[in-house]
Amino acid sequence: MSAVMMTRKVRKWEKLPGKNTFCCDGRVMMARQKGVFYLTLFLIVGTCSLFFAFECPYLAIHLSPAIPVFAILLFFFVMAMLLRTSFSDPGVLPRALPEEATFIEMEIEATNGNVPAGQRPPPRIRNVQINGQIVKLKYCYTCKIFRPPRASHCSICDNCVDRFDHHCPWVGNCVGKRNYRYFYLFTLSLSLLTIYIFTFNIVHVVMRSVNSGFVKTLQDTPGTVLEVLVCFFTLWSVVGLTGFHTYLISLNQTTNEDIKGSWSGKNRVQNPYSHKNIINNCCEVLCGPAYPSVLDRRGLMRDDLSVPTSAAEPATNSNPVPQTTKTTAPLIPNEHTPDDAKPSMADAAIAHAEKRSPSPREDKLPTLPKSSPTPTKVPPLASPETDAEASIIAKDKAL
């Protein structure tokens, strides 16, 4: 059987596992389902447009021109925060490469020792002491790492996220370490904007009704009714959410920890990350350093793909593209045990030959053999080489 070996340069985001979508050549990173995000955009832009169209002209003349100016500034701030939250990397932890995964497996086996046949091996947990408190680090079967403290695996995006707060469909992204402050500022500024528009709607209606009457006012500015409706319902939810997150920030907790009751105080468990001081907690979360992304999306890498020249022949595992192989780890049933096997290299090759589509993960394919402990000769990753043209190397492959 013969196959043609092609080497080309791709951006790393094209090969990233997980269920994210990328835009602008890897600069923008979002979840797959974006419908609710578009709704958020529509509501904010729509309501503000109505405000600028109907209320602002009247209020600028009869009250103060500062009103629409401030509204515009607030609107731009809200949009900037929303787009920052939605488009940025929330703090995704890259999956372990095969050598690291093997190293961790060996450590686990050494810790657990010999498990008698028929017995379930103990769960993969590592205990660490943080500020005097024992914290359990769980092993992620998908990412093949022990999750750092406060990290959690988002099943919607299929990534481990550092300081995972929650997955927010309204912003179409996870909220984690890197974008939590933008999310908080978004909810805060949106609350202010909603209150602002709501207040000035009422002021406008009252002022106009004094002159023209209530019914005529509504007829002159029909947008007002719509705005008041949207603002009224938004107010309860967004202001409530802002209040909730303010509470979480003051305690230096995440939504995830709050829901799970990790630091609820029973069994004398206390939050080891809190500074026990509201000001310090707020400063750390909101004014802490801006963490850079550790997910290299726009770096270049080689993509060696084998395009079979004869029909329907699966290529053997020869390309050094780092895909985590499924190990024969004991399948302790938990939500993160991967039920679907990773696609074979042939599928990935064919998908890329047809110009970049996400590798299908729902197919049931034969599992790849466990990578042996002998280290493979993998050239160091993440070293952008000088631009080279794609080279075609004809190769004969034996099955």
Add this chain to the structure above:
Amino acid sequence: MATEFHNLQELRQSPSLATKVFIQRDYSEGTVCRFQIKFPSELGSRIERTLFEDTVKTLNTYYAEAEKVGGQSYMEGCLACATAYFIFFCMETRYEKVLKKISGYIQEQNEKIYAPRGLLLTDPVERGMRVIEVSVFEDRGSSGSSPSSNVSSGISQR
């Protein structure tokens, strides 16, 4: 001890990788980026303990500087917030500046200390800040036996 002089270029171009050792994170002080200073046994014969520990301690100092919540980070945060974070498109954050320094430091350490001993440090930022990966290359000066942590060589010896 490595008897043959390796240079960094040679290691990068023709890797005869024996094994990789991973230095894990130290979470005893919370989620700040810190690596364990424990000296791994696999490196025992290749490098002096003090040299290695110094490297890790220096890296820890750099990361602590990057993540320090203090006057400078407040200024940066407030200024960025006032500009709706558009300023991040123009300027580098303090963390990114420190990461560049770290990258330079690791490169220098590799050239001066690790490559001559047949080792190679990988910048933790390329591994998600989870581990410091130390690649151990075959010691060509010796009779071809690779470091003992290689399981398959252990099996083949039986």
